[in-house]
Amino acid sequence: MTISVLDQVAKEKGLAVLGTGDFTHPGYFKELEEELEPLGNGLFVRPEGAGTKFILSAEISNIFSQRGKTYRVHTLVLAPDLGTVREINRVLSRRGNIYADGRPIFGFSVKELARLIREIDSRCLVIPAHAWTPWFSIFGAASGFDSLEEAFEEELEFIYAIETGLSSDPEMNWRLSALDSITLVSNSDAHSPAKIGREANAFEGEPSYEAISRAIREKSLLFTVEFYPEEGKYHYDGHRSCGVVFSPQETKAHKGLCPVCGQPLTIGVMHRVEELADRPPGFRPEGVPGSIHLVPLLEIIAEAEGVRPTAARVAKIYKQLITLGGSEFDILLRLSYQTLGEFVPERILEGIRRVREGRISVRPGYDGLYGEVRIFSEAPGPESSAQSGTSSPQLSLF
Ligand SMILES: [Zn+2]
Ligand SMILES: [Zn+2]
The missing domain is CATH 3.20.20 (TIM Barrel)
Structure with a gap:
């Protein structure tokens, strides 16, 4: 760095x-x-x-x-x-x-x-x-x-x-x-x-x-x-060492305590937002800047190739794509599918398409453990209720 x-x-x-x-x-x-x-x-x-x-x-x-x-x-x-x-x-x-x-x-x-x-x-x-x-x-x-x-x-x-x-x-x-x-x-x-x-x-x-x-x-x-x-380390509540991951509602049902060890659960971000929010989910104040949700290109390549994001093959493909496409944001956001089709392998292109359209599933992160994104299959474990699976208007921002 x-x-x-x-x-x-x-x-x-x-x-x-x-x-x-x-x-x-x-x-x-x-x-x-x-x-x-x-x-x-x-x-x-x-x-x-x-x-x-x-x-x-x-x-x-x-x-x-x-x-x-x-x-x-x-x-x-x-x-x-x-x-x-x-x-x-x-x-x-x-x-x-x-x-x-x-x-x-x-x-x-x-x-x-x-x-x-x-x-x-x-x-x-x-x-x-x-x-x-x-x-x-x-x-x-x-x-x-x-x-x-x-x-x-x-x-x-x-x-x-x-x-x-x-x-x-x-x-x-x-x-x-x-x-x-x-x-x-x-x-x-x-x-x-x-x-x-x-x-x-x-x-x-x-x-x-x-x-x-x-x-x-x-x-x-x-x-x-x-x-x-959901991919962040503290989206949901839980105990990493006990393998317990709860939505805010489940935590409340258990009075904030871990059913495995009996100690207080680590309360995540979703829970705190629910506690302090005075509006329902989905409320959008007038005139606020938009937001675009992305999955890092390394993760898209890794899942398309069926290997870990740290694999040498992923780094090699990433470098090739960046060289041809200009930058990661160009590839994830700016370039048309037609242009991408000229140099991006088909399965990776399909991954980019799904990410752009918000057609992914995420197992929420909790207690310091990152969530897990699945682009081509359902994420294992509890499903989060947020954007996953919804077709999003996010690209209209471009
Ligand atoms: Zn910090
Ligand atoms: Zn515990």
Whole structure:
């Protein structure tokens, strides 16, 4: 995940702009300063590289007590220039150890983090990360708050967005009227190159820090690219070690306890959304950006070939297709079936067609275990009730 690798992989995925990640880490920040050239619009490129534009980003972990309860919240920060990052790092280094981890941990509240960043540079954006996951998020069952007001109080007016995370999608978040004024962003939260771009945000016009930040503040994203939320690690409730996976209703019927070990179940994202929602499933607020659900091309190839996504054959076919098609997003979203038919093997093309039309089935993820997508057959285990099997109008966005 060095800058040169990020630069190249973002191009293969079809991303115009990529977050650098980890700018709070002094070693990595030094690399950013040495390897990136400012474009003068708040974005950066690697000279003689693949052309990916970078936006300065970091994730911060706050673990803190408030009114007798412990909270653990991850937050994204976007910054407009290197000088601002230098100042953020200087201030944060006095409050904790920024050398220990790419995502440093602090003992003060998220509200204080928001204030501190805003006071350094009000052009920065502070965005609660993967907002619904149980252990480290703003709404998490075991870690978070019941509302953004409760978490940010008077700083709330400077919070413009939350990240829906892999286990939830905009459709789930639309069920909370409390989020109507909040922009829902989708990022890949990648910890390895292959996972870059599994979620993304589409903006209109020439990219610049100002344009991206304005679209987030004004809620004018074009659309987001989504993982099927069932595929995320915390969609349903359950116990991984006990092999128990429950829908929110089943968990309630069991009073939140595991029928195998008797301990409280890990409460997933769907359950928390159900708890805090004040609208029925399927509600769509007026004027919200659309969302497109995708399955990563590596997974489509793997299932078409009947092997694991990590198999060498899958990587080889992936490379060939990207070389011929331009990028992963070109292949998954932009190119017509006729064009794809000229270079994509038939069974993989059928997989792309099914993904585009939403004709797939997903075994929901739970308690840290990713869900499993099946494109050519039914997923084993309990079926989720979400998009799977419905023919979706998602491609009309293009
Ligand atoms: Zn995180
Ligand atoms: Zn158990």
